[in-house]
Amino acid sequence: MFDENTQGTVFNIQKFSLHDGPGIRTIVFLKGCYLSCKWCSNPESQKFTPSVMFEKKQCVGCGNCVRSCPQAAISMEGSNRVDHDKCVGCGTCASVCPTGALSMTGKTMTVKEVLDDVCKDAVHYRRSSGGLTLSGGEPLAQPDFVEALLRSAKARGLHTAMETTGIASPAVLERVIPLLDVVLLDIKTFYSKQHEKYTGLANDVVLKNALTISKLAKNLSIRVPLIPEFNADEQSIKAIATFASYLDNVTRLHILPYHNFGQSKYSLLEQDYYYEGFKTPPQNDIEKFKGIVESLGIECVIGG
Structure with a gap:
């Protein structure tokens, strides 16, 4: 069955x-x-969980993603926007991104x-x-x-x-x-x-x-x-x-x-x-x- x-x-x-x-x-x-x-x-x-993808050209630097991430996996500092080791793929960041710079796959x-x-x-x-x-x-x-x-x-x-x-x-x-x-x-x-x-x-x-x-x-x-x-x-x-x-x-x-x-x-x-x-x-x-x-x-x- x-x-x-x-x-x-x-x-x-x-x-x-x-x-x-x-x-x-x-x-x-x-x-x-x-x-x-x-x-x-x-x-x-x-990755087995949904993944966050970041299109740098679309980002306007509003910081919504940083403030909303429950895992503190996003930063405006450093070379990478997303710490994929911390990220659990919840999609919160993508849902508050006004330009679609952050999106989910999976x-x-x-x-x-x-x-x-x-x-x-x-x-x-x-x-x-x-x-x-x-x-x-x-x-x-x-x-x-x-x-x-x-x-x-x-x-x-x-x-x-x-x-x-x-x-x-x-x-x-x-x-x-x-x-x-x-x-x-x-x-x-x-x-x-x-x-x-x-x-x-x-x-x-x-x-x-x-x-x-x-x-x-x-x-x-x-x-x-x-x-x-x-x-x-x-x-x-x-x-x-x-x-x-x-x-x-x-x-x-x-x-x-x-x-x-x-x-x-x-x-x-x-x-x-x-x-x-x-x-x-x-x-x-x-x-x-x-x-x-x-x-x-x-x-x-x-x-x-």
Whole structure:
């Protein structure tokens, strides 16, 4: 059984996507992630609670936010307006900001609220063999909400997919993975120390869980973000592809070339962007990496 009143924290619902699963899809982005990847295009997803974003150009210095914050997490002094370690995401500051310089990302929603919105486009899913994709953040970090969401989605006849790092307990994987028609599993590198240096966490759990997920999944795609300085080299791609060749139910491997589309969000969160100035790997290199994957008998797609 599932309860459509189960609540979770959502930070975006993106409609009419042609990526992240087959057909026309709605992507529901959930807050919270165990990793802090240096290239993350959704840094606002990393905290589990709603996050305050600050647009400096919009600020008129009225001080309403400072006076209203119950956590004393806002200051007009220093380099940052918001102390994100103190902030609990209550949204009081944003509610009293007259210019919208402070805004919130992330809100609590019920399964019913999410799916009522998703199902507004059901006709497009039927015509294109599309459906619902869960993303983040890490969806598996909200297991009760995700399980209820997927069970309700299946009851409404929706095709289901999920983007995931695979970081979860075995019990959560057994609850969630069988409810998905497609699993899009990130494997960023095969090398644990490299993974820890650039994401904040070693990848032992990721690789171990990949084996479990591949046995539970109906249809598994491996996704590799191609990141300069991190894994955009022949050795790294060959190691990932070799590992993928030992997994069950893998239909293809996607190479996702680096982009800086999320860079502006870092300034809104008053954070430095590590990859500023880096460029997408050359097309010749990308094609070479594609050839390495295909040489191991795995279909390779460039892009989502």
